[in-house]
Amino acid sequence: MKKLLTIFILILSIKGFSQDSYFLGKTNYCTPQKAESKKSFDTSFMALQFPKYYGGMAAVLVKVATEDPGYCDAYFMAGYFYRLKEMHKEALALYYIADSLAQNKAPIFKQNLAIEFMRFGKADRAREKYEEMVKYFPENPEGYYGIANTSIVLGDYDKGLQSLKQAEDLYKSSGKVKDDVIYMYGMLFTLKEDYEKALPYLEDVYSTYKKDDGYLSLYALAMIKIGKSKNDEKLIKKAQKTYDKIKDKPLVEDISKKLKEEFS
Template identity: 45%
Template sequence: MKKLLLLLSLIISTISQGQTTSSFSNYFSGNKRYCEMSKENLELWKLGFDALQFEKYYKYSSAAFLKIIKADSTNCDAYFMAGYTCRIQNMPKEALVYYYMADSLAQNKSIEFKQNLATTSFALGNLKLSRKKYLEMVEFFPESPEGYYGIALTSTIIGDVENGLENMNKAAKIYNSLNNKLNDDSYLLFGILLTRNGKFSESLPYFEQCYSKYKKEDGFNTHYSYSLLKVSQINKDEKMKQKALKIYEKIKNKEEITEEIRNEFKV
């Protein structure tokens, strides 16, 4: 379970770090804000973003945003950027606090705040908060695929995988409408959810699409080998069975696999 959570955390972090939508790109350019800001604080805001361009100046960027907070404790944008600078300096627990304050102060106006809060809380293992924020994203920003995607991803740990697959299909539909192709992370998540829903044959093309990227990951090999094995049993395909066994043997931490799956491979 720990390995799977780590793998899924890596997947979900690409959503917030990539900031692929125009909304995210606009916000992280410093041109968009959700809270009013004084002229003095706007100068600090610009200084903070300028410092973000260079890793060696990250601490100065943090200082600028924290100075805004000190002057105006209700400024949601300063809290968010203080959280962001913490995250890129590998301080996720501190980032979570600032993200939470930013989202609370923004009063459901910002998808960026909710998504980064959801992502960080997921990575820290706070699945209840993460799921709550993804549900809020769907409620307040239904035209965005990220909320549905997040619900799908958290379902793999929470266990409501039927709900997860339903939301993953919704996310894919919106991505397609925006002419955005699914990437390897999405293929992996689809594969895992289809396996968990007993749709073994349907899962295989998704695993094959992302094989080169994830072939060394236990979470990938666990679900891929299991689907291969189940399909081989249905089709009485010995060659596929041997392929399943070969991939299963690549799993480094078999003690983290469920007893149900381990028993299937006791041949």
């Protein structure tokens, strides 16, 4: 998988990540064996407010996990602090241990692990984790959203759209549908080359993503394809104006190739 495509879908992975109530510090998925372990874990949530302490807190939690090896929450929070420090190899390893120890009780462990797999270009491994989320937590929209996200890379766009619809329905039941869901509809339909369906979704999120080069590449492609098919000069001009903003930027290879063909 191309590096730029990894970055492209990773942005949506992170935007799709919801701040779980877990970060209120009131949940433990594994029981610590030592009182000191729980105290260190509880302290870690205060450290989230102070980036200069991230590295030190990660080291403390690794020590806790080493001395209390069944305490999955210590592994997870250590991984989370490493992720905040951009130390992704360490985060991936710790998330993996946390998820294994939690025995399918912690959706947030699976979600964070999946996001790290995506960062390393392992969409198939991420898909496995999102499918586990759907299996064990069918009312959680993030698992379905994650499957749709991996479809961008794996190429099974119909499955992605089906999963995205399930995510959308669950988001609706608990509140407003997020812009990244609408954007992903536009992305998947564009990648599927169903530009007529893609464009309305892309239009809907323009104000949110208008400074995102990846979004603008899809938006320009959908507009030029429809503009040419309908001989719509106004839409063609709008597509050209959009493309001019990004034509010299690094873009996903397949999208860039299609844009150059249309605008050459």
